[in-house]
Amino acid sequence: MTDMYIHRSSYVEPGCSIGDGTKIWHFCHVMDGAEIGENCSLGQNVFVSGTARIGNNCRIQNNVSIYDGVTLEDDVFIGPSVVFTNVKRPRASKRGRFEKTIVKKGATIGANATIVCGVTIGENAFVGAGSVVTKDIPENMTAWGVPARIQSYGWLRREHSVPGLKDGNKVKTKET
Ligand SMILES: CC(C)(COP(=O)(O)OP(=O)(O)OC[C@H]1O[C@@H](n2cnc3c(N)ncnc32)[C@H](O)[C@@H]1OP(=O)(O)O)[C@@H](O)C(=O)NCCC(=O)NCCS
Numbered sequence: 001m002t003d004m005y006i007h008r009s010s011y012v013e014p015g016c017s018i019g020d021g022t023k024i025w026h027f028c029h030v031m032d033g034a035e036i037g038e039n040c041s042l043g044q045n046v047f048v049s050g051t052a053r054i055g056n057n058c059r060i061q062n063n064v065s066i067y068d069g070v071t072l073e074d075d076v077f078i079g080p081s082v083v084f085t086n087v088k089r090p091r092a093s094k095r096g097r098f099e100k101t102i103v104k105k106g107a108t109i110g111a112n113a114t115i116v117c118g119v120t121i122g123e124n125a126f127v128g129a130g131s132v133v134t135k136d137i138p139e140n141m142t143a144w145g146v147p148a149r150i151q152s153y154g155w156l157r158r159e160h161s162v163p164g165l166k167d168g169n170k171v172k173t174k175e176t
Contacts (some may be wrong), residue, residue, distance in 0.1 A: 001101035003020040003021060003096045004020060004021065004022045004023065004024070005022075005023040005024065005044070006024045007024060007025050007027075008018045009026045009027050009134070010024050010025070010026065010027060010028040010030070011028070011029045011030070011110055012024065012028070012029075013030060013031050013032040013034075014032065015032035015033055015050075016030050016031065016032060016033060016034040016035065016048075016050075017034070017035045017036065017072075017170070018030070018036045018152065019037040019038030019039070019040070019056060020038050020039070021038050021039040021040075022023065022036055022038060022039060022041070022042075023041045023042070024039040024042045024046075025041070025042060025043050025044050025046075026044045026045070026111075027044055027045045028042050028044070028045065028047070028048075029046075029047045029048070030042075030047075030048045031047075031048060031049050031050040032050050033050030033139070034048045034049065034050055034052055034054075035053050035054065035093075036053075036054045036058075037054060037055045037056035037058065037074065037130070038056045038057070039057045040054060040056065040057065040058045040059070040060070040102075041058075041059045041060065041158035042060050043060060043061045043062040043063075043064075043080070044062045044063070045062055045090070046060050046062070046063070046064050046065070046066070047064075047065040047066065047067075048065075048066045049065075049067050049068045049070075050068070051068045051069070052064065052066040052067065052068060052069075052070050052071070052072075053065075053070075053071040053072070054071075054072045054076075055072055055073045055075070055076065055105070056073055056074045056075070057075045057136055058072050058074070058075065058076045058077070058078070059061075059076075059077045059078070060068075060072075060078045060174045061077075061078060061079050061080035061081075061082075061111070062080045062081070063081045064078050064080070064081065064083075064084075064110065065083075065084060066084060067084050067085070067086045067098075068086055068098050069098040069099055069100050069101060069117065069169050070084050070100075070101045070103075071100070071101070071102045071103070072103045072176060073102070073103065073104050073106075073107075073123075074105050074106075074108070075103040075105055075106045076103050076105070076107050076108070076156055077107075077108040078103075078109050079108070079109055079110045079111035079112070079113065079129065080111045080112070081111060081112045082109050082111070082112065082113050082115070083108075083112075083113070083114040083115065083144055084101060084115050084116075084117070085101075085114070085115065085116055085117045086098045086099060086101070086117045086151075087091045087099065087117065087167070088116070088117055088118060096165065098108045099117040099118040100117070100118065100119045100120075101115055101117050101118065101119055101121075101144075103120075103121045104120065104121060104122050104123040104124075104125070105123050105124070106123055106124040107121045107122065107123065107124060107125045107126070107127075108125075108126045108127065109121065109127045110126075110127055110128045110130070110131065110144070111130070112130050113127050113128070113129065113130060113131040113132070113133060114131070114132045114133070115127075115133045116132065116133060119134070119135060119136050120131065120137075120138070121136070121137045121140065122137055122139030122140065123135070123139040123140070124139060124140050125138065125139055125140060125141050125142070125143070125171045126136045126141070126143070127140040127142075127143055127144065127148060128142065128143065128144025128145070128148070129144070129174045130142045130144075130146070131143065131145055131146065131147075131148040132145075132147050132148060133145045133147070133148045134145075134147045134148070135147070135148075137150070138150070143175055156169060158161040158169045171174070
């Protein structure tokens with residue numbers, strides 16, 4: 001933990017690992033054991049639990065909690081107020097088992113989406129704002145809605161594609 005920025009209003013517990021160039025803005029809480037890579041940005045009011053894993057170059061916008069069981073690979077964008085979950089059928093009376101949620105490299109999750117736990121959001125996939133994700137989203141797909149569905153023109157359009165993505169959008173659709 002050398003070249004990083006932590007705003008003085010944030011509480012970063014001593015046992016976590018934070019990579020160089022990462023910025024942690026106002027009112028964040030990073031728990032003991034959390035691992036955050038290099039060159040990430042955590043916006044205002046972001047919470048990171050002790051077993052959460054965040055790769056390099058991730059951008060997490062305001063008001064997001066990265067709970068136990070959630071892994072963000074490198075280059076992931078999490079829009080403002082995205083909600084992750086980690087127990088599928090929670091009850092106040094008993095502690096549920098944490099399920100894993102994986103957001104693969106280069107994926108984007110739009111503002112205010114809810115991710116029901118136990119899913120994988122594929123490499124470079126794009127989840128539209130306000131979606132409720134209940135199933136895996138395959139790599140390079142754009143999905144949105146409640147529940148989130150891959151859209152008929154679901155492959156990333158060129159303007160949303162990731163620079164360097166092999167063949168841009170020229171990937172076969174399900175229908176072809
Ligand atoms: C998913 C997204 C990239 C699609 O953009 P697009 O390909 O330009 O799509 P369009 O705006 O042309 O919309 C196509 C249709 O899908 C609908 N649509 C688009 N995004 C939607 C969403 N998130 N939920 C439901 N419907 C959506 C539009 O209403 C439109 O419907 P219509 O054909 O009946 O008029 C974009 O809408 C989105 O959700 N971006 C995320 C923004 C965000 O959260 N940013 C966070 C940082 S501020």
